[in-house]
Amino acid sequence: MIGPQQIAAIVDQYDSKKITIGTIGSHSALEVMDGAKDENMKTICICQKGRDLPYRRFKRLADEIMLLDKFSDIMNRENQEKLRELNTVMVAHRAFTAYLGYDNIENNLKVPVFGNRSMLRAEERTAPRNQYYLLEKAGVRHPRIYRKPSDIDGLAMVKVQEAKRKLERAFFIVSSYEDYKRKSKQKIDQKIITKQDLENATIEEYVTGTYFNLNFFCSPLTGETEFLGIERRLQTNLHDFVSLPARQQMEMDIQIQNIEVGHTPASIRESLLEKVFEMGDKFSVAARKEYPPGVIGPLSLQSVVTVDLDFVVYDVSLRVPGNPIMATTSPYTKYYYGHTMGVGRRIAMEIKNAVAQRKLRDIVT
Numbered sequence: 001m002i003g004p005q006q007i008a009a010i011v012d013q014y015d016s017k018k019i020t021i022g023t024i025g026s027h028s029a030l031e032v033m034d035g036a037k038d039e040n041m042k043t044i045c046i047c048q049k050g051r052d053l054p055y056r057r058f059k060r061l062a063d064e065i066m067l068l069d070k071f072s073d074i075m076n077r078e079n080q081e082k083l084r085e086l087n088t089v090m091v092a093h094r095a096f097t098a099y100l101g102y103d104n105i106e107n108n109l110k111v112p113v114f115g116n117r118s119m120l121r122a123e124e125r126t127a128p129r130n131q132y133y134l135l136e137k138a139g140v141r142h143p144r145i146y147r148k149p150s151d152i153d154g155l156a157m158v159k160v161q162e163a164k165r166k167l168e169r170a171f172f173i174v175s176s177y178e179d180y181k182r183k184s185k186q187k188i189d190q191k192i193i194t195k196q197d198l199e200n201a202t203i204e205e206y207v208t209g210t211y212f213n214l215n216f217f218c219s220p221l222t223g224e225t226e227f228l229g230i231e232r233r234l235q236t237n238l239h240d241f242v243s244l245p246a247r248q249q250m251e252m253d254i255q256i257q258n259i260e261v262g263h264t265p266a267s268i269r270e271s272l273l274e275k276v277f278e279m280g281d282k283f284s285v286a287a288r289k290e291y292p293p294g295v296i297g298p299l300s301l302q303s304v305v306t307v308d309l310d311f312v313v314y315d316v317s318l319r320v321p322g323n324p325i326m327a328t329t330s331p332y333t334k335y336y337y338g339h340t341m342g343v344g345r346r347i348a349m350e351i352k353n354a355v356a357q358r359k360l361r362d363i364v365t
Contacts, residue, residue, distance in 0.1 A: 007112050008361050014087040014112075016355045020044050020063070021348060022088040022111070024071055025055050026095035028344070031324040033061035035344025039352055044086060046074050071099035075108055083111045089364055091347060092120060092319040112364035114347060115298075115319060119291045123318050125159065125202040129290060131316040138286035140279050140301070141312050144205040152177045152203065157314075158184070160201035162259075163194050173206055207312045209304040212268060215321060216280040217346050218287075218295040220362045221353055225284045225299075227276055228346060229330030231323040234262035260322065265329035268305075275311055279303075283316075296363055297350065298343045320347070 021036040023029040025047035033043045037060060045055045045062040048071050055062050064086070066079065073079060083090070090096070090113045097105065102121040105113070121127045122134060135142045146152050155175055162170040170193050174180040180203075187193045215228045236259050242249075268276065279301055288294030300317035320343050326333075327342030334340050354360045 001106055001118065002108075002110065004361075004365065006110065007365055010084060010110065011112055011360050011364060013084075014360070016087075016358075016360065018042065018087050019351060019355060019360075020083075020086045020088045021114075021351065022046065022083060022086075022090045024074070024093070024096045024099060025052060025065075026071075026093075026099070028093040028320045028322050028324065029055065029095075030058060030061060031327065031342050031344040032091045032093070032320060032347065033344065034324075034327065035342060035346065036348045037061060038341070038345045039348035041348050041352065042086075044083070044088060046071065046079075071095070072101075072104070074100065075104055080110055088112075089114050089351060089360075091115075092117070094317075094319065094322065097123070097319065112360075114351065114364055115296045116291060116293060117365045119287065119295065119318050122291065123316060126200050131318075134283065134286055134290060135313055135316065137290060138279075138282040140282055141310065142204075143207050143312060143314055146203040146205070149180050149203060150177050152180055155206035155208075156180075157204045157206045158198075158201050159204065160193050161197045163191055163197065204314065207304045207306065207314065209306040209312070212266060212303050212305060213321065213323065214276055214279070214301045214303055215323060215326060215343065216284075216299040216301070217297060217343070217350075218284050218299055219350060220293060220296055221350065221357065221359060225277075225280045226336060226346075227273070227280060227332050228341075228343065229326045229332045230266040230268060231263045231325050231329075232266050233260045234264060235259060236261050263323050263325040265325050267331060272305070272309065275309075279311060279313070293362075293365075296365070297347055320344070 020042040022044045023032040025045045029045055036043045042063045044064045044066060046066045047055055049067055049069055055065060088111055090111050092113055092115050097120050105117050122130050132142055146156060157171055157173055159171050172183055174183055184198055188195055211232055212230050214230060217226045217228050284295055298320050300321040301313045302315035304312045328340055330340050350363055354363045
C-alpha cells in the first residue's frame with residue numbers, strides 16, 4: 001500500500017502554483033475538466049487511442065492529452081513521471097477504478113489522488129468492509145440481502161458483472177428462486193453474464209419507490225458534508241421500454257437490461273431535506289472511523305424513497321459519480337454558493353483552497 005508519507009513527499013515537491021488536475025478520458029472526464037477550467041486550473045486528460053475524439057472536440061477542456069495504447073499504460077514509469085512533473089492530482093471516477101484496478105491504485109500509482117484511494121475498493125459488494133458494511137455502521141438502511149438464491153421470497157434484484165463490458169453491471173429482477181434459475185440460465189446462454197460472475201453476484205430485496213441519486217461533497221478543509229444535488233439515471237433498454245402499454249410489453253420477448261446511458265435532473269421536497277442531510281452526515285462519520293481519513297470529496301448515496309417517505313440506499317459511489325447534468329440544474333449548490341455547479345468544479349475549488357491554505361496533503365492520498 002502506498003502510504004501517506006510517500007504521497008506527502010511527492011506533494012511537497014510540487015509547484016503549488018502549477019497544479020494540474022488529471023483524469024482518465026472516460027466516464028466523468030468532461031465534468032472534471034470543465035470544473036477545473038471554471039476555476040482556471042490546468043488539466044491533463046489521459047486518453048486511450050481511438051477514444052480521444054470527445055476530448056479533442058471540446059478544445060477548451062484539456063490543456064494536454066496523454067495518448068496511450070490502453071488506459072492501464074498510465075502505470076508505466078515514464079507516464080507516472082510525466083504526471084508528477086506536471087504537478088498532477090488525479091481525480092478518481094468509475095473508469096479510473098475499472099481500467100487501472102484497485103491493486104494498481106492502492107500499491108503502484110505514485111501520483112497523488114484527490115480523495116481516499118484506500119476506500120475506492122469498498123464500492124465493490126464482494127470486498128470486505130464494503131458499502132453495505134459502511135451503511136450498517138452509519139445506521140443507514142439498505143435493501144435486505146439474500147445470502148443464497150434459494151432464500152428469494154419476493155421481488156429481488158440480482159447485481160452481477162456484465163461479461164463483456166466490465167464497466168457495466170448486468171442487473172436483472174427476479175420474483176422467486178425458480179425465476180432466478182430460469183433467467184440466470186438464459187443470460188449465461190446469451191453470454192450476457194458468466195457463471196463465475198453469477199456466483200459472486202449480490203441478490204438484494206427489490207425496494208419499490210422513487211429513485212434519487214443523492215450527491216454529497218465531504219470537505220476535510222471545512223469538516224462539512226455538503227449536499228450538492230440530485231440526478232436520476234436513464235437506462236437502456238429499460239427506458240423507454242417501460243413507456244409502452246403493458247399489453248405490448250408482455251407481447252415482446254425482450255431481456256431488460258439496466259445499462260446507464262444518460263442522466264436527468266431531479267429535486268426533492270423540502271421537508272425531506274433533513275433526512276438527506278442526516279444520511280450524508282452519518283455516512284461521513286462512519287467512513288472516517290472505518291477508513292481514516294474517510295471520504296474526501298464526492299459521495300453519492302443512490303437511494304429509493306418509499307411510500308412511507310423512508311430512504312433506502314441501494315448503491316454507494318465513493319468517487320466522482322457520472323452526473324454532468326447537475327452542473328447546470330442543481331438548486332442546492334446555488335443555495336450554498338449563489339450559482340449552480342457540478343462535482344468537477346467543487347473538486348477544483350477544494351484543490352485551490354487546499355493550495356491557498358497549504359493543506360494539499362490533507363485532500364490527497
